[in-house]
Amino acid sequence: MNFFAIIAIYKFEMARTFRTLLQSIISPVISTALYFVVFGSAIGSRMEQIENIEYGSFIVPGLIMLTVLMQSVSNASFAIYFPKFLGTIYEVLSAPISYVEIIIGYVGAAATKSFIIGIIILMTATLFVDVQVKHPAIMLFLLALTCVSFSLFGFILGIWAKNFEQLNLVPMLILTPLVFLGGSFYSINMLPPIWQQITLFNPVVYLISGLRWSFFGTADVSIHYSLFAIGIFTIICITIIGWIFKTGYRLRN
Amino acid sequence: MTSVISIKNLTKTYGNGFHALLNLSLEIEEGEILALLGPNGAGKTTLISSVCGLLSVPKNTITIAGFDVSEDYRKSRSLIGLVPQEITIEPFETVMNAVSFSRGLFGKPKNSAYIKQLLTDLSLYDKRNQKNMTLSGGMKRRVMIAKALSHEPKILFLDEPTAGVDVELRKDMWDVIARLRESGVTVILTTHYIEEAEEIADRIGIMNKGELLLVEGKNELIQRMGxxxxxxxxxxxxxxxxxxxxxxxxxxxxxxxxxxxxxxxxxxxxxxxxxxxxxxxxxxxxxxxxxxxxxxxxxxxxxxxx
CATH class of the missing domain: 3.30.70 (Alpha-Beta Plaits)
Structure with a gap:
């Protein structure tokens, strides 16, 4: 194992985060804080409780998930796309590192960043609403697994993208609608029966539901389904990345 | 002299059917400076990319110090430093961070004394805390050489190192290459400048349309063919x-x-x-x-x- 290479990539990527602190951490935290102000305090105070939980508190797991998903995908996709765009990827490809080490470095850094953002958002939420985490260990585990799996997804996206437009296409056109329709701001039980069934095809439902369970002990779907869904998603991403490196898809001719 | 790089019957065909390299065989000797000359599209960069791991190659076609580039990629790649044709460095990083990153990437622990000496030799030490984007084109090229040498490679590939640089810097580069040779590094460079090959190379390979037309000692070549x-x-x-x-x-x-x-x-x-x-x-x-x-x-x- 080339530990020095993993550390080098990890440190390099983390340094980029701290160099662009405003864009990397402060910006997502501010935008999420605005959600709390609007939905939690302004609108939330006029909303009924959902499953005996104040609306402001209810949306906390969804908002964390919303930001963490977007940040994981964006961090990882940018981390691998930018060297491709600049041409500096040659150095990684010519270095004595395995694919696993490359992934640990890039995905590890991207997941760390989004995990930190997730925790900061949780702390920010406590300033606006009453938040209690019933199963903290599960919450941290789910959050970490989500950060890793969606960073893997972002890594795939970054390799696939040929330009900046494609890089933004998937997060904007697919991920954002899935997150908003995945129960970030509502319980899927509030939907008409037919939409309750349809929405179960949205994988993000399981993530938000799982995280919500770790906060309140109740959720739209069982925590087991949530863990199963995210586990499957992680395995699919790892399989695709394995194929990418085996074939050299958009990396090596 | 012993071969440090051995290429046997290497053919590289791209997805669109273009044969970039055709049945190319080449032995590169330890400690020599080999210049690869050829017009655009001759296959020089493809050859370098194949040796350095940027392109996939079949097993048993390229070995570095006896290590197959496909099978023993860790050992073979750790011996190589590459300076590509284009200036490609992270614009927002400092010189020191960029060079340290390269060293780590090649699995080497931190060695401040070596990096300091390397940057001093390349006249970069006083610019070590400057961001790459603030450097001149010539200095950026030096940073790329420093990155390629950061892990103390035994073999250095320079893909058109003096393309687009002024005469003074070109002479500087030649001095750098001469010093590398003195320290025992094998240097393989591609160039369009005949003058460059004539000035610094021990042997010259001439490529055209994916084929290696000949490889011969510079003086013998001039003697024999001139x-x-x-x-x-x-x-x-x-x-x-x-x-x-x-x-x-x-x-x-x-x-x-x-x-x-x-x-x-x-x-x-x-x-x-x-x-x-x-x-x-x-x-x-x-x-x-x-x-x-x-x-x-x-x-x-x-x-x-x-």
């Missing part, structure tokens, strides 16, 4: 060249004081003796004779034309 010019200085100006000398294709200088005769050193008979004899018969009085070797550029152009 034509020579015999300049004959006359005591009195000649008005024209007599018909009896027409078979020698002589040229007369404007002032009529010098005759020039081009001959092939490879030919069994150079024709010099006959020429001198004919000149005597034609009553030319000679003052001096001088020969000069044709340049590598002429050799290269002739070879690629064939």
């Amino acid at each position: 034509s020579k010019n015999l300049s004959i200085e006359l005591q009195e100006p000649a008005k024209k060249i007599p018909a009896s000398l027409s078979r020698f294709n002589l040229t007369l200088s404007n002032d009529g004081m010098q005759l020039n005769y081009i001959y092939d050193v490879r030919a069994q008979k150079t024709g010099i003796v006959d020429l001198l004899s004919e000149l005597k018969k034609a009553s030319f009085k000679l003052r001096d004779l001088q020969t000069s070797q044709s340049s590598l550029e002429e050799i290269f152009v002739n070879l690629v034309k064939e």
Whole structure:
């Protein structure tokens, strides 16, 4: 194992985060804080409780998930796309590192960043609403697994993208609608029966539901389904990345 | 000398069917400077990319110090440093961070003393805390060399290291390469500049259309393939060249004081003796004779034309 290479990539990527602190951490935290102000305090105070939980508190797991998903995908996709765009990827490809080490470095850094953002958002939420985490260990585990799996997804996206437009296409056109329709701001039980069934095809439902369970002990779907869904998603991403490196898809001719 | 890089029957075909390399074999000796010359599209960069791991190659086609680049990629790649043709460095990183990153990538622990010496040798140490984007083009190219040397490689690939740089910097680069050779590093460079190959290389490989037309010692190449010019200085100006000398294709200088005769050193008979004899018969009085070797550029152009 080339530990020095993993550390080098990890440190390099983390340094980029701290160099662009405003864009990397402060910006997502501010935008999420605005959600709390609007939905939690302004609108939330006029909303009924959902499953005996104040609306402001209810949306906390969804908002964390919303930001963490977007940040994981964006961090990882940018981390691998930018060297491709600049041409500096040659150095990684010519270095004595395995694919696993490359992934640990890039995905590890991207997941760390989004995990930190997730925790900061949780702390920010406590300033606006009453938040209690019933199963903290599960919450941290789910959050970490989500950060890793969606960073893997972002890594795939970054390799696939040929330009900046494609890089933004998937997060904007697919991920954002899935997150908003995945129960970030509502319980899927509030939907008409037919939409309750349809929405179960949205994988993000399981993530938000799982995280919500770790906060309140109740959720739209069982925590087991949530863990199963995210586990499957992680395995699919790892399989695709394995194929990418085996074939050299958009990396090596 | 022992081969440090061995390439056997390497063929590289891209997805669109373009044959970038055709059955290319090459042995590169330890400690030498090999210059690969060739026009655009000759396959020079493809060859370098294949050796350095940027392109997939079949097993048993390329070995570095005995390690197969596909099977033993960790060992083979750790011996190589690569400076690509384009200036590609992280614009927002400092020189020191960029070079340290490269060292780590190649699995080497931190070594501040070595990096300091490296940056000093490349006149970069006082710019170590500057961001790459603030450096001039020449300095950026030096940073790329520093990155390639950061892990103390035994072999350095330089893909057109002096393309687009001014004369002064080009000479600086040549000095850097000469120092690397002195320290035992094998250097393989591609270039369009014949002058560059002539100046610094030990051996020269000429490529065209994916094929390696020849590899030979620079001096031997010039010696073997070059034509020579015999300049004959006359005591009195000649008005024209007599018909009896027409078979020698002589040229007369404007002032009529010098005759020039081009001959092939490879030919069994150079024709010099006959020429001198004919000149005597034609009553030319000679003052001096001088020969000069044709340049590598002429050799290269002739070879690629064939």
